[in-house]
Amino acid sequence: MQLAYMQEYKSGEVFVGRGQHLLKQNTTTDHLYTVLGGVMLRYRTLDDGRRQIVNFLFPGDLIGLQSAFDDEVCHSVEALVDSRLCRFEKQDFHDLIVKHPSLGFDITWLAAKEETALESHLVSLGQRSAKERVTYLAVWLLNRASATGMLEDDNRLTLPIKQAQIADMLGLSLVHTNRTLKALSREGLVDWKPGRIRIADIDKAAKYAEVPRYSKNDRPFI
Incomplete structure (x- = not known):
């Protein structure tokens, strides 16, 4: 009914x-x-x-x-x-x-x-370092992708997010965003390339940014 x-x-x-x-x-x-x-x-x-x-x-x-x-x-x-x-x-x-x-x-x-999501984003803006912010956002996006069936094999998400959009989300300059992405890639935490995000060890990245992994609770669909 x-x-x-x-x-x-x-x-x-x-x-x-x-x-x-x-x-x-x-x-x-x-x-x-x-x-x-x-x-x-x-x-x-x-x-x-x-x-x-x-x-x-x-x-x-x-x-x-x-x-x-x-x-x-x-x-x-x-x-x-x-x-x-x-x-x-x-x-x-x-x-x-x-x-x-x-x-x-x-x-x-x-x-x-x-x-709850907005609270988490606010905490990231106010308390996390640049590397922690980018890692947090990457983990959060992969969590949402996992919950909606969009996550691909090898913890990969195909999504055309530009560096300017990352900067607008995280309160960083474009130059700082670019440097942060390169640093995270060198450290093996987050590999964020144009058009896709990949996190080799998502548990390690989640621990680094202090962000919980995705809950397996069912989500209502209106």
Whole structure:
């Protein structure tokens, strides 16, 4: 019955090509979305153009929850790779919660996990060294890839993340980012090349950056 309701609640699917925007900062939207395939960037921009990437969104992640409460979207969402999303009408959100409280629990769970991820990113920005930040991000991305079936053999993730995007996520200059990536490669911790990330010993890298490995708990999919 819940699955049938979700099919009824769903208003369609959306394709967002690499580099295109799904949402833009300080605008409103009539929809909520779930990532079905691909990876997206969530970021905020200052008036002078500086950008802070706050999260990477993988399949199963919920987008636009603020819109359900008639708030402006406080961030932009851009496709890192070609992405496919399920679209829901925000006007039906209250009805969804009333009719299916278990779905409300799943949405709360997803929001809590998003908050946990943002806390981890904040700790990285405030307390980790440059090498620890990059290692943390690499491990976190591979953890998410593992959870969504995107991780390839040999702890490898194919994802076109540019050095400028790493810098925007970690609060580093582009020069510092480049030097850090080279140092981590020499030390055998993280091999981050254009278009792919590989960590030979992910447990060693996770210990170095003090980041927990991925939990095997099931993740709800809205």
